[in-house]
Amino acid sequence: MKSLYGYINAREKVMKGVFIGSALFSVFALLSITVFLFWSGVPFIAKIGVGDFIFGTKWAPLADSPSYGILSMIVTTLYVTALSVILGVGIGLFTAICLYKFCPKKLVSPIRQMINLLAGIPSVIFGLFGMTLIVPFIRDYVSPTGVGYGILSASIVLAIMILPTIVSVSLDAMVSVPNTYFEGALALGATKEQTTFKVMLPAAKSGILAGVVLAIGRAIGETMAVIMVIGGSPEMPNSIFQSVRTMTANIAMGATELSGDALSALIATGVVLFVFTLLLNVSFSALKNNSVKKDRKKNKEKRYAKNK
Numbered sequence: 001m002k003s004l005y006g007y008i009n010a011r012e013k014v015m016k017g018v019f020i021g022s023a024l025f026s027v028f029a030l031l032s033i034t035v036f037l038f039w040s041g042v043p044f045i046a047k048i049g050v051g052d053f054i055f056g057t058k059w060a061p062l063a064d065s066p067s068y069g070i071l072s073m074i075v076t077t078l079y080v081t082a083l084s085v086i087l088g089v090g091i092g093l094f095t096a097i098c099l100y101k102f103c104p105k106k107l108v109s110p111i112r113q114m115i116n117l118l119a120g121i122p123s124v125i126f127g128l129f130g131m132t133l134i135v136p137f138i139r140d141y142v143s144p145t146g147v148g149y150g151i152l153s154a155s156i157v158l159a160i161m162i163l164p165t166i167v168s169v170s171l172d173a174m175v176s177v178p179n180t181y182f183e184g185a186l187a188l189g190a191t192k193e194q195t196t197f198k199v200m201l202p203a204a205k206s207g208i209l210a211g212v213v214l215a216i217g218r219a220i221g222e223t224m225a226v227i228m229v230i231g232g233s234p235e236m237p238n239s240i241f242q243s244v245r246t247m248t249a250n251i252a253m254g255a256t257e258l259s260g261d262a263l264s265a266l267i268a269t270g271v272v273l274f275v276f277t278l279l280l281n282v283s284f285s286a287l288k289n290n291s292v293k294k295d296r297k298k299n300k301e302k303r304y305a306k307n308k
Contacts, residue, residue, distance in 0.1 A: 026103070041271035044264035052303045053268065059234035060226075061254070061262035068265045070272065072236040076244040077273075079151050080226070083218045084158035087213055092166025099167070100174045101182075101196050106125055119164040126181065127228030130157040135229055143241040149231035151240040155177070157225050162215040169214065173207025174200055206288060213284045219303055223248040 045053050046286025048068055056069020056079070095115070099108050134156055139148030178202055185195040201208070233254060251266045251273075258266060 019209055028038070037267065037271045037274055040264065041268035044261065044268045045271065048265075048268075053265075054272065059250070061258060061265055066261065068261075068268075070247065070269055071243055072234055073247045073250050074272070074276075075270070076151065076195075076230075076237050077246045077248070077276075078155050079240070080158065080230070080246055081216060083151065083240070084153035084162065084219045085212065086214055087155060087159035088162040088215055089166055093170055093208065094214075095163070096167045096170035096174065097196060097201075099171055100200075102191065112167070115167050116164050118160065123161065123222060123225040124228070126157050126161055127225035130154075130196060130225065130229040138288060140242070145239065145241050147231075147241050147243060149229060149243045151230070151237060151242070154226050154246075155227050155228040155240075155261075156204045158219045160220055161222065162218050163227065165215045165218060166211050169206070169211030170208045172213070173204035176207065177203045209284065209288055210291065216276065216280060220273070220280075221248060223252045227252060 006044070021194075027233070053070060055071050056067060057071050058067040058069045059072065060067045089293055098113060103111065130153055135146070135148035135153050138153055139146060173302075181199050181203055182195055185199045186192070187259060190199070226246055227249045230246065232245050233243040234245045234250065235242070236249065237244045247269050251269055254262065254266050
C-alpha cells in the first residue's frame, strides 16, 4: 500500500515539474524574443532618430542615401487591421448569434465544425484564394482605378481568416451565460430577438471582447496571405484600392535579402510592431477590467436599492 502511495506521489511531483517547466519555457521564450528585438532594434532607432524612423514616409534601404521611414506601413497596418476586424467581427458575431438561438440544433455542430476548419487552412492557401479570386473580382468590378491589389483585398482575406476565432469565442461566451437569463426575459414578455440582443449579448460581452482581441492579434500578425494580395509598394495609403505594404509584409519581404543597417531597420520595425501590439492588448485589458468594475458597481447598487 505504501509503495502505491509512493508511486502516486512521485507521479504527481513529476507532472507538477512538467507543468512548471512548460510555464517557465513559455516565459523564457517571450523574454528571449523581447530581448532580441530590443537589443537589436532600439540602437538602430536611436541611431536614425525616432522621428525619422517612425514618422518618415520614405522607405528606400538600398538607395545611395538610404531612408528608413515606416509611417506609411504603420498607417497601412492600422487600415488593414481595422477594416478586417470590422468585416470579420460583424459577420462572425452574427454567425455566432445564429448558431446560438436561431439555427436548428441539428445543424449547429456541423456548421461550427466547418467554420473551425478554416483555422486549419494554411495562410498561403488564403493568400492564393485571394490572389486568384478576390483580387481579379475587385479589379474588374469594384476598383475605380483598375487595381485589385490593396487594402480592401487584404482586409477581406483577413476577415475570412479571423472568422473561426470570432465565431468560436463569441458562441462559447453566449453559451456560458445562464439560460435563466433567457427564460426570465421571455417570461417578462420580451421576444426572442430582444432577449438575444439586449440580454444575452450584454451578459457575454466580456468573452466577446476577448475574441475581438484575439482576432486583432491575428490580423496584425498575419504575413504571407497579406503579401500575396496587398501589392507591396511602400507608399502612403491614399485609397483602399492602392498597392501598399504592412509592417509584417515589409519584414518578410526583406528578411532574406537585406543585411547591415537595412536588416537592423527590419528588426526595428519588429520592435514598433511588438510595442504596438502590447499597447493594444493592455488597452483592451484595461477596457475589459473597467467594464467589469462598472457591472459590479451596478449590481451592488441594485442590491442596495432592493434591501433598502
